[in-house]
Amino acid sequence: MNDTTWETVIGLEVHAELATRTKLFSGALNQFGSEPNTNVDPVSLGLPGSLPVLNRTAVELAIRVGLALHCEIRPSVFARKNYFYPDMPKDFQISQYDEPIDLGGWLDLPEGKRIGITRAHLEEDTGKNTHVGGSGRIGGADYSLIDYNRAGVPLLEIVSEPDLRSADEARSYVEELRAILVAIGASDGKMEEGSLRVDCNVSVRRPGAPFGTRCEVKNVNSLRSLGRAVDYETRRQIDLIEAGEKIRQETRHWDENAGRTTAGRSKENSEDYRYFPEPDLVPVVPEQAWIEAIRAALPRLPAQRRHDLALAAGLLDTDSTVIVAVNRGADGLALDAIAAGADAARVLTHIEHNLAVEGADALAGPTLAALVGLETAGALTATQAKIVLAELVALAASGVEGDPAAVAAAKGFQTMDTGSLDAALDAALAANAEEWERFKAGDAKERGKLTGFFVGQVMKSTKGQADGKAVTAALISRAG
Numbered sequence: 001m002n003d004t005t006w007e008t009v010i011g012l013e014v015h016a017e018l019a020t021r022t023k024l025f026s027g028a029l030n031q032f033g034s035e036p037n038t039n040v041d042p043v044s045l046g047l048p049g050s051l052p053v054l055n056r057t058a059v060e061l062a063i064r065v066g067l068a069l070h071c072e073i074r075p076s077v078f079a080r081k082n083y084f085y086p087d088m089p090k091d092f093q094i095s096q097y098d099e100p101i102d103l104g105g106w107l108d109l110p111e112g113k114r115i116g117i118t119r120a121h122l123e124e125d126t127g128k129n130t131h132v133g134g135s136g137r138i139g140g141a142d143y144s145l146i147d148y149n150r151a152g153v154p155l156l157e158i159v160s161e162p163d164l165r166s167a168d169e170a171r172s173y174v175e176e177l178r179a180i181l182v183a184i185g186a187s188d189g190k191m192e193e194g195s196l197r198v199d200c201n202v203s204v205r206r207p208g209a210p211f212g213t214r215c216e217v218k219n220v221n222s223l224r225s226l227g228r229a230v231d232y233e234t235r236r237q238i239d240l241i242e243a244g245e246k247i248r249q250e251t252r253h254w255d256e257n258a259g260r261t262t263a264g265r266s267k268e269n270s271e272d273y274r275y276f277p278e279p280d281l282v283p284v285v286p287e288q289a290w291i292e293a294i295r296a297a298l299p300r301l302p303a304q305r306r307h308d309l310a311l312a313a314g315l316l317d318t319d320s321t322v323i324v325a326v327n328r329g330a331d332g333l334a335l336d337a338i339a340a341g342a343d344a345a346r347v348l349t350h351i352e353h354n355l356a357v358e359g360a361d362a363l364a365g366p367t368l369a370a371l372v373g374l375e376t377a378g379a380l381t382a383t384q385a386k387i388v389l390a391e392l393v394a395l396a397a398s399g400v401e402g403d404p405a406a407v408a409a410a411k412g413f414q415t416m417d418t419g420s421l422d423a424a425l426d427a428a429l430a431a432n433a434e435e436w437e438r439f440k441a442g443d444a445k446e447r448g449k450l451t452g453f454f455v456g457q458v459m460k461s462t463k464g465q466a467d468g469k470a471v472t473a474a475l476i477s478r479a480g
Contacts, residue, residue: 007207008234009214010164013199014177016156016187017125018061024124024154025052025094032193036147044152046090051280058154059101059284060294061186062122065156066102067295068180069117075285076101076121078278086146087126095123095157097275101284107160107180108303109172110318116161127151128194137253150194156186162201162211167227167234174198174223179302179327191221198226202233204241212237213247217254217261229254233261305331313344321348330355336365342372354386359397367392371404383464384413413465421458421466425474428457440479451475 020030026043042050066073079097100121107115128150133142158177164170178189178196189196198221203214217233220226237247252261300308303317309331310317325331330351337347347368355363371392375385388407395402429436432454439450451472458466 005206006204006234006238008165008167008230009162009203009205009211010166010170010230011162011201011214012160012164012170012173013201013216014158014160014174015125015197015199016065016158016181016189017195018058018154018156019185019187020055020057020061020154022055023152024055024058024122026050026152028152030153031149032190032195034149036145036149039149040151044148046088052094052278054281054284055154058122059286060290061154062101062120062156063286063291063294064184064298065120065158065181065186066105067291067298068184068301069102069105069107069120069158071102071105071117071120073286073291074099074101074103075283077283078122078281079275080278081123082274085126086144087129088151089127089148093124093126094278094281096121099283101286102158107173107177109169109176110303110306110323111169111172112318113163113169115163115169115173118159118161120156120158123155123157125150125153125155162203162214167230170200170230171223171227174226175327176302182329183299183302183305191223194221197221200226200230200233202230202237203247204234204237212241213249215247215249215261216251218251218264220254225254225256228256228259229261232259236261302326309334312338313348315344321345321352324348324352328356329361333361333363333365333368337368337372340366340369342369343376346372346375350385350389354389355393357390357393359393362396362399363393364396364401367396367401367404374404374408378467380408380413381465381467383459383468384408384411387411387464388413420462421470421474424458424462424466425454425471425478427461428454429478432457439475447476447479 017030022028023030023044026041028041028044029039031039043052063073076096077099078094080092081095081097082092084091100119102120104119105117107117109115127146127148129138130145130147131138131141132145134140138144160173164173181187181196182189187195191197197219200217200220201214202217203212205212215233215237217229220229233252240247251264253264254261305326306317306322309325310319310322312335313322315322325334325348328351334347334351338344350368350372371380371385371389374380375382380388388404388411391407391411392402392404435450435453439447439454442450454475455468455471458471459468
């Protein structure tokens with residue numbers, strides 16, 4: 001959205017499943033991917049006479065999150081949130097309402113903007129409904145299936161202030177929050193498995209005007225979908241207002257295939273849920289000594305890790321390669337390799353493009369540094385270095401520390417001499433005379449397009465032994 005006559009106002013509710021072994025109020029397993037309705041017990045199923053018992057680890061993880069987000073840790077009370085829906089067999093959800101465990105706080109985006117945190121509260125997750133037939137929604141479905149494995153899984157709902165102003169900021173917020181949750185061990189943050197789900201509240205206004213009427217888009221499960229949903233909902237609301245209509249406060253659903261939101265139900269207010277204190281649970285009052293012990297055990301958070309890596313690499317904290325390395329937990333590897341003398345740019349390039357594979361976390365920094373040293377010295381091309389790196393990762397995953405030079409020698413990699421490179425380039429230019437004439441006559445944009453083509457031709461004929469940078473330099477030199 002680039003319409004500067006309107007401003008988008010966004011507040012996010014992020015639902016993070018906590019990484020406990022068992023559920024929030026029972027001993028049933030908290031485990032993704034099990035056969036439907038196997039991780040259940042009388043409490044999960046709401047059977048008469050079953051009583052909830054609070055999971056201490058879930059409380060500790062909620063405190064960790066609160067401390068990482070600069071919240072005040074408060075005594076908290078559980079309440080019953082009443083509604084009729086088949087995903088909760090007892091027809092109410094146990095949640096924290098007016099007295100949450102984490103209150104206030106903030107999260108700084110990598111770009112520098114501070115986003116307020118209203119609260120974070122504990123609650124039990126609901127079961128999962130699968131509506132078969134029709135659009136996949138309950139209306140029009142042929143029948144519905146219910147899996148109660150997720151019912152009762154500990155959930156922390158983290159509510160932001162309406163401080164976000166664009167789809168990009170919303171994505172950045174969720175990405176940073178996810179990185180924090182994973183770093184402190186509170187959640188695995190896997191959006192594709194439903195461990196992290198986002199409800200986005202979107203409204204529009206003229207800059208400086210009071211907030212408009214918001215609509216809540218439910219259960220967005222990817223960063224891409226979040227950005228698309230915000231942009232679509234913004235445009236929808238602007239079009240309605242400019243057509244003289246009013247925005248109706250409601251819950252809407254994101255349709256990924258259609259690329260649009262669809263109306264769900266009128267947005268409930270708190271009185272619609274008839275909250276009242278849960279009679280079977282006492283207030284949660286963490287001792288200050290316990291809170292301080294949790295604070296002391298917190299690991300370094302992503303923002304500090306980005307700063308440390310950026311400083312070592314001579315880059316800004318906001319550099320994309322720095323952010324990728326930290327988000328993948330590979331900043332320790334990068335720092336070790338840089339400390340061993342490797343070129344920082346090449347290290348971060350390998351982490352971003354070649355080390356997003358299983359087993360990469362076993363690779364040692366000095367090993368990566370040795371590989372990068374061969375590459376920057378011209379002993380290996382970028383393509384050869386990638387192949388050697390894959391072999392080193394496989395060796396490291398099996399517990400063997402590989403020698404980059406030995407792996408390269410075993411694969412027969414060696415630097416092409418100038419004569420062989422010139423011959424390969426001569427053949428490529430002769431076989432593609434029309435493209436070569438276009439290259440010589442073209443502007444910088446045209447040459448940029450054709451450079452990749454010619455480099456590819458030479459790399460193919462030399463079976464990856466040519467140095468792409470050397471080919472590019474030779475092309476420019478010959479074209480004059």
